[in-house]
Amino acid sequence: MSLEEMKALQLDERRPPPETTEMNGVLMTKMMSDNWDKIWNFQAKPDDLLIATYAKAGTTWTQEIVDMIQNDGDVQKCQRANTFDRHPFIEWALPPPLNSGLDLANKMPSPRTLKTHLPVQMVPPSFWKENVKIIYVARNAKDCLVSYYHFSRMNKMIPDPGPWEDYVETFKAGKVLWGSWYDHVKGWWDAKDRHRILYLLYEDMKEDPKREIQKMLRFLEKDISEEVLNKIIHHTSFDMMKQNPMANYTTLPTSIMDHSISPFMRRGVPGDWKNYFTVAQNEAFDKDYERKMAGTTLTFRTTL
Numbered sequence: 001m002s003l004e005e006m007k008a009l010q011l012d013e014r015r016p017p018p019e020t021t022e023m024n025g026v027l028m029t030k031m032m033s034d035n036w037d038k039i040w041n042f043q044a045k046p047d048d049l050l051i052a053t054y055a056k057a058g059t060t061w062t063q064e065i066v067d068m069i070q071n072d073g074d075v076q077k078c079q080r081a082n083t084f085d086r087h088p089f090i091e092w093a094l095p096p097p098l099n100s101g102l103d104l105a106n107k108m109p110s111p112r113t114l115k116t117h118l119p120v121q122m123v124p125p126s127f128w129k130e131n132v133k134i135i136y137v138a139r140n141a142k143d144c145l146v147s148y149y150h151f152s153r154m155n156k157m158i159p160d161p162g163p164w165e166d167y168v169e170t171f172k173a174g175k176v177l178w179g180s181w182y183d184h185v186k187g188w189w190d191a192k193d194r195h196r197i198l199y200l201l202y203e204d205m206k207e208d209p210k211r212e213i214q215k216m217l218r219f220l221e222k223d224i225s226e227e228v229l230n231k232i233i234h235h236t237s238f239d240m241m242k243q244n245p246m247a248n249y250t251t252l253p254t255s256i257m258d259h260s261i262s263p264f265m266r267r268g269v270p271g272d273w274k275n276y277f278t279v280a281q282n283e284a285f286d287k288d289y290e291r292k293m294a295g296t297t298l299t300f301r302t303t304l
């Protein structure tokens with residue numbers, strides 16, 4: 001959706017949250033499920049790059065890094081549009097005449113970089129057929145939950161989270177858009193050795209952005225100078241991105257995202273969950289987590 005279209009929309013501040021529906025146990029907006037045939041039949045191309053994440057895992061950060069890599073550290077080129085217009089969000093369906101992610105993707109010249117929050121089993125099959133490169137980023141469950149809670153408060157296009165204590169249970173039950181965090185991170189983890197998937201962790205990116213960007217460079221078969229690498233690290237730091245209107249979602253009308261409720265670029269740190277979970281909530285969360293994550297080799301750090 002272009003900015004002009006966004007402004008023309010003039011959404012009513014008091015409009016109710018979007019209708020949702022479940023598809024194979026995964027909660028989606030009704031717009032997504034109504035358009036599911038189109039989404040499922042989306043034609044990926046071999047030179048596409050897909051950035052896949054569970055919501056709030058560091059998608060926008062990764063998008064900005066990738067765009068900087070693809071543009072050899074040219075900040076001006078990365079200012080050409082908002083992240084959401086630079087990288088179509090393939091399953092994000094909107095009512096006509098607005099451009100859904102698919103419309104944007106279909107109009108975009110190759111090579112395209114696309115975004116998805118879909119669980120691995122719901123990724124359109126053409127991505128596997130065309131052996132598309134995918135960067136998947138995962139973030140520890142507790143920080144994802146906190147970030148998603150605040151995002152759900154400020155983003156009027158997704159369901160209201162309700163009170164914090166209820167949201168903790170909603171998240172644990174996977175009754176949020178794009179489904180269970182646990183199934184998402186495990187599903188993509190299991191798929192990573194069968195496909196061209198670079199699986200990264202938000203906490204690692206925070207700990208050593210240089211090391212993680214170098215992994216992306218190798219995966220994308222890109223060679224850049226040390227100077228450009230340092231420029232990318234600087235431009236994609238939390239503080240720089242928070243000030244960057246082409247990356248911080250502040251160009252959207254408040255009827256879509258109200259940053260006065262909670263900014264999109266909120267804290268950007270591992271361990272913020274400690275400011276929200278009570279001792280009892282944390283113990284119950286850990287117990288449930290152990291059960292849901294039993295048997296996987298995937299591990300997360302919840303602080304640095």
Ligand SMILES: Nc1ncnc2c1ncn2[C@@H]1O[C@H](COP(=O)(O)OS(=O)(=O)O)[C@@H](OP(=O)(O)O)[C@H]1O
Pocket residue numbers: 053054055056057058059060061143146147148150151236237238239241264265266267268269272
């Ligand atoms: N550069 C940089 N460094 C560190 N952290 C960053 C950065 N950019 C975005 N963020 C934080 O990522 C959270 C938003 O996640 P997503 O971009 O995945 O959101 S979305 O799903 O696409 O809506 C959200 O996390 P919280 O601050 O914890 O809410 C953002 O602040």
